[in-house]
Amino acid sequence: MSKINRVLIVGGTHGNEITGIHLVKKFERHPHLIQRQSLKTFTLLANPQAYAIGKRYVDTDLNRSFSHQDIENPHLTSYEAQRAKEIYQTFGSGGSQPADFVIDLHTTTANMGLTIILDHKEPLYLQLATYLISLNPNIKVLYSRIESLDRPHLDSICEFGCTIEVGAIAQGVLDATLFQQTEKLIHAILDYIENYNQGTLPTSKNQLTIYQATHTIDYPRNDSGEIQAMIHPQLQFKDYQPLHPGEAIFITFEDEEIFYEGDNIVYPVFINEAAYYEKGMAMCITQKEEVF
Amino acid sequence: MSKINRVLIVGGTHGNEITGIHLVKKFERHPHLIQRQSLKTFTLLANPQAYAIGKRYVDTDLNRSFSHQDIENPHLTSYEAQRAKEIYQTFGSGGSQPADFVIDLHTTTANMGLTIILDHKEPLYLQLATYLISLNPNIKVLYSRIESLDRPHLDSICEFGCTIEVGAIAQGVLDATLFQQTEKLIHAILDYIENYNQGTLPTSKNQLTIYQATHTIDYPRNDSGEIQAMIHPQLQFKDYQPLHPGEAIFITFEDEEIFYEGDNIVYPVFINEAAYYEKGMAMCITQKEEVF
Numbered sequence: 001m002s003k004i005n006r007v008l009i010v011g012g013t014h015g016n017e018i019t020g021i022h023l024v025k026k027f028e029r030h031p032h033l034i035q036r037q038s039l040k041t042f043t044l045l046a047n048p049q050a051y052a053i054g055k056r057y058v059d060t061d062l063n064r065s066f067s068h069q070d071i072e073n074p075h076l077t078s079y080e081a082q083r084a085k086e087i088y089q090t091f092g093s094g095g096s097q098p099a100d101f102v103i104d105l106h107t108t109t110a111n112m113g114l115t116i117i118l119d120h121k122e123p124l125y126l127q128l129a130t131y132l133i134s135l136n137p138n139i140k141v142l143y144s145r146i147e148s149l150d151r152p153h154l155d156s157i158c159e160f161g162c163t164i165e166v167g168a169i170a171q172g173v174l175d176a177t178l179f180q181q182t183e184k185l186i187h188a189i190l191d192y193i194e195n196y197n198q199g200t201l202p203t204s205k206n207q208l209t210i211y212q213a214t215h216t217i218d219y220p221r222n223d224s225g226e227i228q229a230m231i232h233p234q235l236q237f238k239d240y241q242p243l244h245p246g247e248a249i250f251i252t253f254e255d256e257e258i259f260y261e262g263d264n265i266v267y268p269v270f271i272n273e274a275a276y277y278e279k280g281m282a283m284c285i286t287q288k289e290e291v292f
Numbered sequence: 293m294s295k296i297n298r299v300l301i302v303g304g305t306h307g308n309e310i311t312g313i314h315l316v317k318k319f320e321r322h323p324h325l326i327q328r329q330s331l332k333t334f335t336l337l338a339n340p341q342a343y344a345i346g347k348r349y350v351d352t353d354l355n356r357s358f359s360h361q362d363i364e365n366p367h368l369t370s371y372e373a374q375r376a377k378e379i380y381q382t383f384g385s386g387g388s389q390p391a392d393f394v395i396d397l398h399t400t401t402a403n404m405g406l407t408i409i410l411d412h413k414e415p416l417y418l419q420l421a422t423y424l425i426s427l428n429p430n431i432k433v434l435y436s437r438i439e440s441l442d443r444p445h446l447d448s449i450c451e452f453g454c455t456i457e458v459g460a461i462a463q464g465v466l467d468a469t470l471f472q473q474t475e476k477l478i479h480a481i482l483d484y485i486e487n488y489n490q491g492t493l494p495t496s497k498n499q500l501t502i503y504q505a506t507h508t509i510d511y512p513r514n515d516s517g518e519i520q521a522m523i524h525p526q527l528q529f530k531d532y533q534p535l536h537p538g539e540a541i542f543i544t545f546e547d548e549e550i551f552y553e554g555d556n557i558v559y560p561v562f563i564n565e566a567a568y569y570e571k572g573m574a575m576c577i578t579q580k581e582e583v584f
Contacts, residue, residue: 025518026545054570055347109462170401170462172566176522176543226317230468251468253318274464278346 003197004160007041008091008099009034009186013063013106013154014275015050016171019179020105020164023186036190038197042099046087046154049079054172056275063104067152084154092157101160103189104153105182108167109274111237114181115140117163118210119151124160126291127201130208131192132185139185140240141210142269144284162189168237171274211240211267211286218280220250220258228252231272231282239269250282295489296452300334300383300391301326301478305355305398305446306567307342308463311471312397312456315478328482330489334391338379338446341371346464348567355396359444376446384449393452395481396445397474400459401566403529406473407432409455410502411443416452418583419493422500423484424477431477432532433502434561436576454481460529463566503532503559503578510572512542512550520544523564523574531561542574 009027011020024043027034034041050057059078070076071088091099116132116139118125129141142165145151155161166182169175195201219227229250235243242265243249249268250258260266268283270276301319303312316335319326326333337343341350351370362368363380383391408424408431410417421433434457437443447453458474461467487493511519521542527535534557535541541560542550552558560575562568 022519022545030546109465168462170460170465170566172463172569173401173564174522175528175564177525177528179522179545180547227314230466230471233469236467236469253314253471254322255472272465272467274462277464 003038004100004193005039005197006097006099006101007034007039007190007193008044008102008158009041010044010046010102010104010154012048012051013046013104014056014061015047015052015058016054016056017105017107017169018051018172018174019107019166019169019182021045021051022174022179023105023183026183034186034190036194038194039190041190042091042097044087044091046104047080047083049083056171063106063154064152066154066156070152087154088157093159095157099158101193102155102158102162103186104155104161104163105186106163106165107169107171107178108165108270109170110239110270110272111168112142112165112239112269113138113140113167114178114185115142115165115269116185117142117144117155117165119143119145119153119156119161121291124196125162126208127196128162128189128192129210130206131201132188133208134206135188136181136185141208142213142286143210144213208291210289210291211269212289213269213284213286214266216281216284217249217268219277219282220252227277229256229258232257235268235271235283237271239271240267242266243268296331296392296485297489298332298334298389298391298393299326299482299485300336300394300450302336302338302394302396302446304340304343305338305396306348306353307339307344307350308346308348309397309399309461310343310464310466311399311458311461311474313337313343314466314471315397315475318475326478326482328486330486331482333482334383334389336379336383338396339372339375341375348463355398355446356444358446358448362444379446380449385451387449391450393485394447394450394454395478396447396453396455397478398455398457399461399463399470400457400562401462402562402564403460403531404434404457404561405430405432405459405531406470406477407434407457407561408477409434409436409447409457411435411437411445411448411453413583416488417454418500419488420454420481420484421502422498423493424480425500426498427480428473428477433500434505434578435502436505500583502581502583503561504581505561505576505578506558508573508576509541509560511569511574512544519569521548521550524549527560527563527575529563531563532559534558535560 011024062080065084232248303316357376
């Protein structure tokens with residue numbers, strides 16, 4: 001396979017997820033931190049206007065603006081639609097400075113610890129995940145693509161990419177421990193790519209645990225669309241932990257419990273993510289899988 | 293002392309602190325929950341436009357818009373300035389439906405548990421605090437007024453008032469446990485006022501621990517005003533715990549520790565509150581006092 005020559009590190013795709021923004025600013029002050037012998041690294045603050053106003057986005061979610069259909073649609077003129085086109089035309093496949101690999105830095109109010117979100121199950125990704133977990137066994141590997149959906153995320157602009165999702169962190173807040181762990185994870189990914197390019201990756205045949213998204217569950221809502229229940233205290237902050245059929249997932253404002261009606265044990269993630277109330281998503285259901 | 297006949301419960305003074313908003317909506321669906329024999333209870337969603345856009349405020353912080361000077365200034369025409377005037381003209385002293393006591397519901401990203409913020413040390417307040425702590429010893433009593441400052445908070449619109457501050461909760465998120473605990477606290481305050489009106493309060497001579505704000509500490513910043521450090525991991529989520537001179541309070545993005553330079557043990561609160569980055573406040577320093 002060809003080498004990965006150009007890596008793009010992106011912060012602030014969501015303006016109120018400031019861990020990635022301050023990491024990118026740090027890397028811009030100290031560029032040697034992200035340089036490796038066989039590759040060139042670039043940084044990008046993806047949504048500076050959203051950061052300036054302390055919001056996820058100005059007009060629309062930038063991290064849902066990268067489908068090919070939207071990128072090629074001249075009638076989409078919102079701030080984020082324009083920004084997506086600029087980013088794609090610069091760093092996308094066929095752009096002026098095309099990246100081979102993009103690392104997009106996010107945080108979540110869900111208790112997802114250190115999560116790496118991958119899109120494909122090619123060997124490069126599986127080996128990357130195995131390498132990262134060998135350094136830190138607490139890292140979780142999430143495949144969030146639900147097959148029926150188009151893929152509009154920033155990390156899809158070039159051949160290889162991943163999203164780092166770290167939490168629980170409130171929007172607009174820095175958590176020093178998670179900041180430092182995110183930085184370590186970025187260095188580990190760059191080291192992996194360096195070893196990949198140099199052909200010095202250790203052969204690994206370890207089993208790898210991944211979490212494959214299957215569907216999402218919304219909050220119970222009334223006819224006006226207003227939520228009628230909260231995440232149940234027994235489920236709050238329990239991302240990646242087994243949820244059994246019949247266990248409580250919501251509690252209404254009137255103290256009635258609502259139970260999980262699936263047939264199998266599942267592993268919810270993005271539980272109580274602030275930005276997903278408006279997206280109609282209280283949690284994302286995943287299945288735990290072992291791959292080799 | 294005269295009776296407290298009219299109590300106002302306020303949610304959504306900040307549009308992204310949604311616990312109070314959903315509590316007010318619950319009380320509006322079930323008004324009997326907040327009725328007591330000797331008093332009339334009202335509810336208010338203070339900043340509906342900020343709630344609609346998922347932000348703390350539209351133009352300016354509503355909970356800093358109630359100084360007498362601002363209320364009487366006809367040149368202030370921002371959304372929140374107008375809203376403050378409307379609220380004051382309705383529920384303030386001399387308003388069309390004047391309240392005697394206001395309970396203003398807030399959340400914080402700081403780990404402040406269940407905090408009641410009081411403004412005066414009159415017997416009514418001290419007895420209220422003692423009563424609440426007798427029901428739940430985890431409740432903290434904070435006097436946040438720093439004498440040199442004017443008092444622009446919503447809970448100052450009538451003779452008696454308090455602010456309930458609950459956390460840690462991310463902005464835009466409901467935490468079911470803290471929702472239920474906040475509701476219990478409101479019921480306890482109403483019960484206290486009912487007993488006060490009926491003259492059936494037990495005489496209490498217990499010692500009461502309060503936290504008196506003395507000053508605030510900002511993040512280290514560069515010449516452009518950008519923060520250069522984060523709350524130190526040893527201090528994160530340690531609200532109300534003793535901070536000793538020489539202990540680390542910040543860590544820079546370059547991993548340098550910054551230490552507390554005061555001369556005495558203090559008790560920081562509002563540590564890493566998201567909304568206070570823009571206010572130049574990383575934490576609020578308090579002294580622990582015993583009152584009788």
